[in-house]
Amino acid sequence: DRPVVVLQEDRVWDLRRLKPTINEKGHTEVYGPAIMTRSMTLRREEPTAHNYSFWFETSGREFAAWTLDRQFPLTLRTQEALVVNGASLLKPWDMQLDVSSVPLHTPFQLRIQSEAVDAFRLSENWWTAMSIVSPVGKASIRVVFPENLPFKAPTFLSYPIDSAGQAESFAGRVQTTSKEQELFWTVDEPQIGYIYRINWRW
Numbered sequence: 001d002r003p004v005v006v007l008q009e010d011r012v013w014d015l016r017r018l019k020p021t022i023n024e025k026g027h028t029e030v031y032g033p034a035i036m037t038r039s040m041t042l043r044r045e046e047p048t049a050h051n052y053s054f055w056f057e058t059s060g061r062e063f064a065a066w067t068l069d070r071q072f073p074l075t076l077r078t079q080e081a082l083v084v085n086g087a088s089l090l091k092p093w094d095m096q097l098d099v100s101s102v103p104l105h106t107p108f109q110l111r112i113q114s115e116a117v118d119a120f121r122l123s124e125n126w127w128t129a130m131s132i133v134s135p136v137g138k139a140s141i142r143v144v145f146p147e148n149l150p151f152k153a154p155t156f157l158s159y160p161i162d163s164a165g166q167a168e169s170f171a172g173r174v175q176t177t178s179k180e181q182e183l184f185w186t187v188d189e190p191q192i193g194y195i196y197r198i199n200w201r202w
Contacts, residue, residue: 003049004099006136007107008041013128013143016180018120020149020202028202030120030149034060037068040110042099050100052110057083057090060116065095068111072097129197131161132190140186143198150181151200158196172198 014035023029042052056065067074075096082089095112102108120126130141145151156172159165172185183198190196 001045002134003044003046004052005043005045006040006134007043008039008138009130009136010039010140011128011130011142012037013141015120015149016144016146018146018149030202031118033115033117034119036114036116038112038114041107042110043107044099044102044104047104050098051096052099054095054097054112056093056095056114057085058093058116058119059088059090060119062117063091063093063114065093065112065114067097068113069109071101072099072110074098074112125199126202127197127199129195130190131195132192133161135192136190138186138188139190139196140184141196141198142182142184145181145183147179149202151183151202154183154198154200156185156196156198158191158194161193161195164195167197170196 014037018030018032018034020028020030038054040052054065056063065076076093078091078093083092097110099108099110128141128143130139132139154172154174156170157167158170159167170185170187172183175182175184183200185196185198187196
């Protein structure tokens with residue numbers, strides 16, 4: 001039995017404030033803030049489940065996070081030691097929300113936003129991903145791109161958390177309007193212990 005059941009998780013990355021530049025080697029770098037909105041539909045099953053924790057890892061030079069629901073008091077913490085993620089060194093952040101006021105066995109939603117500044121600047125291959133570490137009924141990611149910085153060659157990959165060499169393609173969607181482009185995927189009951197990822201180039 002789980003003290004908190006995750007019914008659904010949705011993430012939206014808004015990259016529309018990023019600005020491109022060409023460095024001395026002729027490669028594209030991007031600067032500016034990226035906003036991520038994360039929505040979770042949860043259900044408390046145990047009276048001891050007082051807090052729900054969101055974990056962030058970012059290479060951004062600045063980071064902030066806040067809740068969109070004032071009824072859930074939050075605490076944001078970090079550590080100085082960086083963590084290794086592939087070829088990147090990332091700073092971890094832990095955001096805990098007090099959900100003790102929610103009745104047991106009743107679905108409710110947590111909505112938070114975070115802002116990372118210059119988090120995409122130094123990458124050569126850009127990506128965003130979701131790690132599935134506990135059962136989730138449904139999960140999705142949507143990435144919204146600036147009009148002057150459209151993506152190229154997107155790929156949708158899934159693989160075990162500790163074995164990127166076993167990556168396999170899965171179904172994603174490309175959406176284009178007159179002013180912006182989006183990449184999107186959704187998975188019912190994603191596999192525990194897996195990463196679901198979108199790669200692209202600029």
